[in-house]
Amino acid sequence: MKIKTVTEKVMNTVFFACGIVAIACVVIITGYMLYAGLPAIFKIGPAKFLFGTEWASTAAEPKFGILPFILTSVYGTAGATLIGVPIGLLTAVFLSKVAPKKLANAVRPAVELLAGIPSVVYGLIGMMVLVPFVAKTFNLANGTSLFAAILVLAVMILPSIINVSETALNAVPPEYEEASLALGATKMETIFKVSIPAAKSGIAAGVVLGIGRAIGEAMAVMMVAGNVANMPELFTSVTFLTTAVSKEMSYSAGLQREALFSIALVLFCFIMLINFLLNALLKHKKGGR
Amino acid sequence: MKPIITSKDLVLYYDTFKALRGISMEIPEKQITAFIGPSGCGKSTFLKTLNRMNDLVPGVRVEGEVLFRDEDIFAPSVDVTTLRRKIGMVFQKPNPFPMSIYDNIAYGPRLHGTHSRAELNELVETSLKGAGLWDEVKDRLKKSALGLSGGQQQRLCIARALAVQPDVLLMDEPTSALDPASTMRIEELMATLREQYTVVIVTHNMQQATRISDKCAFFLLGEMIEFGDTEQVFSMPKDKRTEDYITGRFG
Numbered sequence: 034m035k036i037k038t039v040t041e042k043v044m045n046t047v048f049f050a051c052g053i054v055a056i057a058c059v060v061i062i063t064g065y066m067l068y069a070g071l072p073a074i075f076k077i078g079p080a081k082f083l084f085g086t087e088w089a090s091t092a093a094e095p096k097f098g099i100l101p102f103i104l105t106s107v108y109g110t111a112g113a114t115l116i117g118v119p120i121g122l123l124t125a126v127f128l129s130k131v132a133p134k135k136l137a138n139a140v141r142p143a144v145e146l147l148a149g150i151p152s153v154v155y156g157l158i159g160m161m162v163l164v165p166f167v168a169k170t171f172n173l174a175n176g177t178s179l180f181a182a183i184l185v186l187a188v189m190i191l192p193s194i195i196n197v198s199e200t201a202l203n204a205v206p207p208e209y210e211e212a213s214l215a216l217g218a219t220k221m222e223t224i225f226k227v228s229i230p231a232a233k234s235g236i237a238a239g240v241v242l243g244i245g246r247a248i249g250e251a252m253a254v255m256m257v258a259g260n261v262a263n264m265p266e267l268f269t270s271v272t273f274l275t276t277a278v279s280k281e282m283s284y285s286a287g288l289q290r291e292a293l294f295s296i297a298l299v300l301f302c303f304i305m306l307i308n309f310l311l312n313a314l315l316k317h318k319k320g321g322r
Numbered sequence: 323m324k325p326i327i328t329s330k331d332l333v334l335y336y337d338t339f340k341a342l343r344g345i346s347m348e349i350p351e352k353q354i355t356a357f358i359g360p361s362g363c364g365k366s367t368f369l370k371t372l373n374r375m376n377d378l379v380p381g382v383r384v385e386g387e388v389l390f391r392d393e394d395i396f397a398p399s400v401d402v403t404t405l406r407r408k409i410g411m412v413f414q415k416p417n418p419f420p421m422s423i424y425d426n427i428a429y430g431p432r433l434h435g436t437h438s439r440a441e442l443n444e445l446v447e448t449s450l451k452g453a454g455l456w457d458e459v460k461d462r463l464k465k466s467a468l469g470l471s472g473g474q475q476q477r478l479c480i481a482r483a484l485a486v487q488p489d490v491l492l493m494d495e496p497t498s499a500l501d502p503a504s505t506m507r508i509e510e511l512m513a514t515l516r517e518q519y520t521v522v523i524v525t526h527n528m529q530q531a532t533r534i535s536d537k538c539a540f541f542l543l544g545e546m547i548e549f550g551d552t553e554q555v556f557s558m559p560k561d562k563r564t565e566d567y568i569t570g571r572f573g
Contacts, residue, residue: 208417212479215375216430216486217407226429231420 063301070298073097073291082295088262088272090281090289097292099277103299105265106274109179109254110247113186117247118240120187121194122229125236128195129202130224141199148192156256159185164257171268177259179271185253190243197242201235202228238314245307249300251275274300326351326490326520327372332386334367336379341367343544344386349537354512354521356531356552359541360567365524368541369492372522373409374402390490407434409490410483415499416475418467418482423450423459426467426478430486445485453481454511473504477511484519491515493523497530509534528568532556540564 074082077097085098124144128137163184168176205228213223229236251273259270260280272280278293278300285293325348334342342364349355357365370376372388374395387394395405407430418426427446436442446463450456455477459470467478476496483491493512497505512534515521525531531538531552538552540561548555548564559565566572 206417208413208415209419211375211378211413212417212419212482213429214378215373215406215411215413216433216482217403217405218430218433219403222433226433227419 066294066298066301069291069294070301071295073288073295074298076288077292077295082292083299086264088277090285090292095289097288099274099292099296099299101262101264102272102274102277102296105179105258105271106248106300106303108265109182109186109258109271109273110244112179112183113190113247114240114244116183116187117190117194117243121191121239121243122198122236124191124195125198125202125239126224126229129199130220130228144192144195147188148196152189152250152253153256155185155189156253159253159257167268173268175259175270177257177270178268179258179265180267182254182258182271182273185257186247186250189250189253190247193242193246194239197239198232198236201232201239204235205231234314238311241307241311241314245304245311248303248307249275251279255279274303323350325349326391327522328389329368329372330387330389332368332371332384332388334364334371334376334385335381335383337381341544342371345546347539347546347549349520349522351520352516352518353536354516354523354534355537355539356535357522357524357539357541358526358528358531358567359547360572361526362543363541364544365539365541366494368546369494369522369524370411372490372492373406373411375406375411377402407486408488409492410486410488412476412479412483412491412493412496414495416472416479418470418475418478420466420468422464423467423470423478424463426482427485430482434486449481449485450478452484452515453477454507454514455481471504473500473507476500476504476508480508480511480515488519490520490522493521495524495526498526505530528556540567542567 077085082097082099083103084100085096086100087096087098088101089096124140128140128144132140159181163181164176166176167173167178167181167184171180209227209231210223213227214220218226254273255276258273258276260272260276261270262272262277263269265271274296278296281289282293327349329345329347329349332342332345333340345364345368357369359365367376371384372390372395376382376384384396387396389395390405390409393400419429421429424446427449428442431442431445436445447456447460450459455474458474459478467475470478476499480491480496497508500508509530512521512523516536523531523535535552537550538555539549540547540555540559540563542563548559548561550560555564556568559568
């Protein structure tokens with residue numbers, strides 16, 4: 034009896050400690066990002082840093098404007114979402130409502146595999162196949178571009194969108210669909226007018242998750258985007274927030290190094306924002322019914 | 323009177339299980355026909371066959387024929403969406419869409435090509451009035467249908483079915499999930515519906531069948547044992563098994 038209560042207490046403490054570890058990590062990371070990232074922003078000047086259009090960190094008179102990176106990340110993510118969401122959503126519909134069970138069971142692991150492929154492999158294939166293809170198709174001297182990055186990111190966010198949307202679609206009560214069919218709706222009408230609207234908050238959560246993945250991706254993007262600090266255009270070489278940090282970190286020093294932490298802080302803020310949005314969506318979903 | 327639906331030797335299999343064993347009956351127009359029988363007797367299966375909702379169940383196979391206004395509903399030329407528009411259905415559990423009350427009613431008409439605001443407004447009003455719900459919801463048509471009570475939701479589902487102007491309304495135990503007061507309202511409603519529509523109802527509640535139906539069919543183990551005027555079936559059943567069931571000896 035006594036041993037039992039002791040074990041209970043010990044296990045309670047163990048669980049509590051494990052929970053603390055996770056939370057502590059978040060707190061420490063947040064704290065460190067602020068500590069390491071804020072000083073340079075104020076040294077450079079917040080407006081100059083956030084809205085400066087020129088990044089020349091190693092010039093004799095260095096300039097630290099990260100607007101090109103911010104815009105590239107925003108455009109790149111938006112573009113990937115624009116392409117990835119329709120494809121992902123329709124794949125989810127296919128898996129959940131249209132495909133015969135056997136086929137769905139064959140496609141689903143493939144989608145999961147897509148999520149498991151390391152991003153460096155996406156980058157490699159993008160570099161070897163996609164970049165030359167883009168160069169050839171659009172008659173460019175160099176195919177490394179925002180466009181190539183958008184395509185790679187679009188594929189990379191598919192698994193999150195597909196998995197989460199499919200779960201949401203599967204959770205739509207079959208009674209809704211029956212009611213629609215009984216009113217003389219076709220299967221497609223039922224899917225688009227009843228099932229998808231009923232699953233919309235779950236689908237939105239999947240989309241936001243995909244956006245989070247796209248904006249945080251560094252490796253694959255680094256290999257196909259060209260990494261020049263241009264203001265973003267579809268067919269120019271560009272640098273994302275993530276790659277701005279990773280490409281210079283190894284040889285940076287002084288204010289340049291501090292500024293890289295500031296870039297990471299900006300990225301961190303974006304991710305936090307997306308996470309809050311995601312939580313709000315999921316909470317809304319729970320309270321909705 | 324000419325029957326609106328005629329079933330001839332209808333046999334239905336779920337994979338290898340023979341759920342209906344040759345059902346033949348004529349359902350009269352503009353009357354209420356009730357199906358009674360113990361659970362698993364095939365009454366719901368038969369009901370769902372009449373508008374081919376059973377098509378959705380994997381492994382279903384049908385033999386025999388069902389004529390709706392002299393046309394075989396299983397013929398390849400039949401458009402099942404048209405059939406379901408003409409033969410509407412109300413389910414056991416109220417299942418309004420997670421949309422506004424207005425959009426629930428307008429869903430069917432919109433599907434079938436009615437988009438004019440004025441026409442839709444009118445259809446929503448007549449359908450809700452037809453289902454006896456108008457006065458309760460006319461001030462909150464734009465509110466979610468999920469905020470209604472169970473009984474109101476079921477009447478909304480009836481209104482939604484009426485909005486596509488069907489000839490027949492199939493009801494699968496429409497009051498079994500409702501409280502007695504809501505049940506009574508729906509029974510009253512059905513009495514008014516029979517003036518315009520043919521109603522076929524599956525019910526577990528024998529008092530309900532006697533209260534509301536004109537004709538009554540007793541099902542047992544996939545067979546239709548007896549079919550006749552409700553009064554006769556309940557007062558002077560021809561078959562011993564019917565008598566045993568309605569007097570509560572089994573089921």
